[in-house]
Amino acid sequence: MSKMTFSALGLAGVALISMAAEANSQTQLPYAESTLQEASTSLAGAGTPIVLDPSENVVSIAKSQSRQQPPAPRDIQDVPQAVMQNLAPPAAPIETNQTVVVKPGVNTLIPISISQPNRIITPFGRPVVKTLSTATIDVSQNVIYISPKDKNPVALYITEKGDESAAISLSLLPQKIPPMQANLVISTPLSEGLTGMEGSTAFTAKAKQFEQSQPYMDTIKIIMRSLALGEIPQGFSISKLHPGYAIPSCHLPGFEFDFSKSQLIKGHDYNAIVATVRNVSGRTLQFDEMACTHPLLAATAVWPKNVLEPGERTELYVATRSANTIVRAAKRPSLLD
Incomplete structure (x- = not known):
């Protein structure tokens, strides 16, 4: 059943x-x-x-009250459409401290704040400004303070006092942005005036002042620290490594050195070469700063890593002295004469 x-x-x-x-x-x-x-x-x-x-x-x-009772009031009220249309997305933050690479004779555009003081740091020791603009301009040491009164572009030339051989050409574009600071860095090939009598030109005047304002070791530390932070020391210029330039001789088992895309950071008494190094071995290796030599070697460093896993790369900084920093000794008469 x-x-x-x-x-x-x-x-x-x-x-x-x-x-x-x-x-x-x-x-x-x-x-x-x-x-x-x-x-x-x-x-x-x-x-x-x-x-x-x-x-x-x-x-x-089913108990449905959609036709018998009005809907219950909501806690959140409707936002008027006009208000919703005026809600614009937040503006992207503006970098107010910028490094601007300039080339003498080539005009460079830089945005600045309207009706606010802006700071232009030049590589010259005593900059002179030539312009037809009505903007307020004040020069203090190697810094130019400029306050535009309207939105009209400000065109100007900057030269070293007493030296008209090279000039920086700028077009400043006033905008409704916070006050700007622009650090001007010269970008010039070695064949275009970076070396002159005893290596001194308008480009390296500020670099010479910076290099000689503190002890030797402090200068080298500041140069290396600036390179590691992606900055350029005061008054230094940047260019590609010129063909035929004496590069450091580097050798270390397990590492591969690449100077094909090197940068030359040039000052008055000191230069620096930026290259890359890669671990080509199959194990973790530590880089040895003694691996590079140069007739005018001042210091060697790597960043951001000195212990590299297989295949990893890091930047290599080699600081050298300029030839004009070598002090020639007095001649000694030979006993064989």
Whole structure:
């Protein structure tokens, strides 16, 4: 003899059907004789609607008040469309301290703040400004302070006092931005005037002042630190390594040195060559600063890593003295003469 089993949902459905039948007999609701859809339609107007779920064969009572009561008030009010249209995305932050690489004779565009003082740091020791602009200009040591009065571009030439052989050409574009500071760095090939009598030109006057303003070791430390931070020391220039320039001789087992894309950072008494070194071995190696030699070597360093995993690269800095820093000794007469 087979037994009948009921799930919890089936028992609940039987109970609901019984309740609905009893309510039918008391309230004289119309009897639905046809399909489930017809029963749902005929009972919809008799107060609380009855929703039939054919998939479960269960009758459930749904309480819907969408047509009987107004919707409940919301805690968040609507924002007017005009306000939403005026909400612009936040502006990207502006870098107010910039290093600008310039080339003598080539005009360079620099954005500056309108009606605010802006600071232009030049590589000259005593800069002289030539312009027709009505902007307020003040020169203090190697720094130029300029405050434009309107949005008209400010065109100017900057030269070293007493030396008109080279000039920096700038077009300053006033904008509604915070006050700007621009550090001008000369970019000139070695064949275009970076060396003159005893290596002294207008380009290296400020570098000479910087190099000789502190002890030798402090100067070397500042030069190396500036290179590691991606900066250029005061008054120094930057250019590609000139073909035929005496590069350092570097050798260290497990490392590969690349001077093909080197940078030359040139001052008055000191220069620096920036190259790369890569670990080509199959194990972790530590770089040895004694791996590079040069007739005028001053210091060697690597950054940001001196312990390299296989395949890793790092920058190599080799600081050298300029030839004009070598002090020639007095001649001694030979005993063989």
